[in-house]
Amino acid sequence: xxxxxxxxxxxxxxxxxISFGRAPYYCLxxxxxxxxxxxxNSAADSPGGAGIQAAQNLVDENISTLITFRLGExxxxxxxxxxxxxxxxxxxxxxxxxxxxxxxxxxPLDAIHAGFHHGH
Amino acid sequence: xxxxxxxxxxxxxxxxxxxxxxxxxxSVNLASAASSAAYMDCDVEEPNGQLFFxxxxxxxxxxxxxxPAVDQKLCNGCHICSNACAFNALAVLKDQLLIFExxxxxxxxxxxxxxxxxxxxxxxxLGVVRKGSSGTVSFFSAEMHIGESSGVPLIKALMKQKPxxxxxxxxPPGSGCMVTESIxxxxxxxxxxxxxxxxxxxxxxxxxxxxxxxxxxxxLLNKTQEGSNPSEDYARTHxxxxxxxxxxxxxxARMTTEGLIASxxxxxxxxxxxxxxxxVMDASDPDSKR
Numbered sequence: 001x002x003x004x005x006x007x008x009x010x011x012x013x014x015x016x017x018i019s020f021g022r023a024p025y026y027c028l029x030x031x032x033x034x035x036x037x038x039x040x041n042s043a044a045d046s047p048g049g050a051g052i053q054a055a056q057n058l059v060d061e062n063i064s065t066l067i068t069f070r071l072g073e074x075x076x077x078x079x080x081x082x083x084x085x086x087x088x089x090x091x092x093x094x095x096x097x098x099x100x101x102x103x104x105x106x107x108p109l110d111a112i113h114a115g116f117h118h119g120h
Numbered sequence: 121x122x123x124x125x126x127x128x129x130x131x132x133x134x135x136x137x138x139x140x141x142x143x144x145x146x147s148v149n150l151a152s153a154a155s156s157a158a159y160m161d162c163d164v165e166e167p168n169g170q171l172f173f174x175x176x177x178x179x180x181x182x183x184x185x186x187x188p189a190v191d192q193k194l195c196n197g198c199h200i201c202s203n204a205c206a207f208n209a210l211a212v213l214k215d216q217l218l219i220f221e222x223x224x225x226x227x228x229x230x231x232x233x234x235x236x237x238x239x240x241x242x243x244x245x246l247g248v249v250r251k252g253s254s255g256t257v258s259f260f261s262a263e264m265h266i267g268e269s270s271g272v273p274l275i276k277a278l279m280k281q282k283p284x285x286x287x288x289x290x291x292p293p294g295s296g297c298m299v300t301e302s303i304x305x306x307x308x309x310x311x312x313x314x315x316x317x318x319x320x321x322x323x324x325x326x327x328x329x330x331x332x333x334x335x336x337x338x339x340l341l342n343k344t345q346e347g348s349n350p351s352e353d354y355a356r357t358h359x360x361x362x363x364x365x366x367x368x369x370x371x372x373a374r375m376t377t378e379g380l381i382a383s384x385x386x387x388x389x390x391x392x393x394x395x396x397x398x399x400v401m402d403a404s405d406p407d408s409k410r
Contacts, residue, residue: 043208046208047207048207048208048223049207049208049209049220049223050208052208052209052211052220052223053202053208053211055211056202056208056211056212059211059213059214060199074220074223077218077220078211078213078218081213081216081218082213082214
């Protein structure tokens with residue numbers, strides 16, 4: 001199982017990024033190998049639809065779980081249709097969040113926001 | 121007392137960085153103060169000009185845009201469409217292609233590139249354009265259907281009908297794509313501002329837009345009162361010509377809320393807007409060295 005987390009820095013001790021679609025990196029943790037790696041979010045600077053593109057990239061990485069503080073509705077549609085489970089992040093480090101998830105201590109993500117779309 | 125602008129070719133766009141500054145009030149009255157003019161309402165999310173001009177007969181046409189539709193059985197998940205889309209309007213999942221219509225700009229690239237021919241263009245109604253007349257004014261407006269997010273194709277369709285002579289364009293609020301499209305054919309941008317710090321901030325936004333696209337512009341200071349006017353300060357410190365000012369006026373506000381066109385209701389207001397129109401014509405005259 002691969003767990004994805006939007007992050008500010010490429011370091012397991014750092015905090016989770018407040019934004020899903022515009023996070024600079026994602027941490028991908030493979031529970032089988034217990035290895036983590038970081039990928040650049042190529043969608044971070046998109047003028048629009050960043051959440052969709054970011055979700056697409058994570059689907060292509062075969063993730064099965066996402067830990068995030070919040071998620072826009074378009075990104076949620078992509079992840080939901082791909083049967084990826086979504087969990088609400090704790091205000092703690094990336095490592096602590098992954099541990100909490102594996103111990104079954106993270107709640108499902110309940111609130112999906114309508115997005116922060118700017119004028120077209 | 122009509123401004124003598126017979127035979128003048130001029131397109132004036134009236135815009136502001138926020139709603140409620142008086143774009144429609146100014147546009148409607150400027151068009152009415154001319155001996156003959158066209159009024160074009162580009163505020164497709166809330167085209168209020170019709171409430172003032174009340175054209176008796178309206179010719180209405182539905183405008184549709186092309187959007188991709190997918191045959192999921194033909195899609196092999198190659199990602200060519202989603203990688204090519206500049207607006208991230210497509211997502212390729214394991215067993216289906218998702219299309220986000222509100223992000224689609226109808227460019228057709230995904231349909232063109234699909235090697236499986238899984239995507240086809242479907243026409244979706246976006247809104248309507250209307251044409252009518254009211255006294256000396258030729259009336260044009262466009263209205264977007266509820267739930268649509270970008271009226272740019274609608275504004276393009278409306279502006280294709282732009283007649284010759286004096287044209288006043290009532291723009292949407294803000295400085296986004298729809299406003300940029302609305303001023304594309306304008307010779308001059310009249311920026312309507314409020315006498316507040318917030319108003320000055322919004323004035324700066326549209327001033328920057330006009331400069332960015334190279335349109336000559338000037339400000340109309342609306343709702344002016346005693347005391348400081350941050351919008352006036354902004355204009356003076358940023359070389360933005362002040363075309364005129366409209367003092368805060370209860371009678372004008374009352375007539376407007378009743379859907380009346382002040383310059384048709386009283387000679388006094390007719391003169392005010394005829395004078396303003398003359399200032400706008402002088403400021404937008406390409407031969408003048410103002």
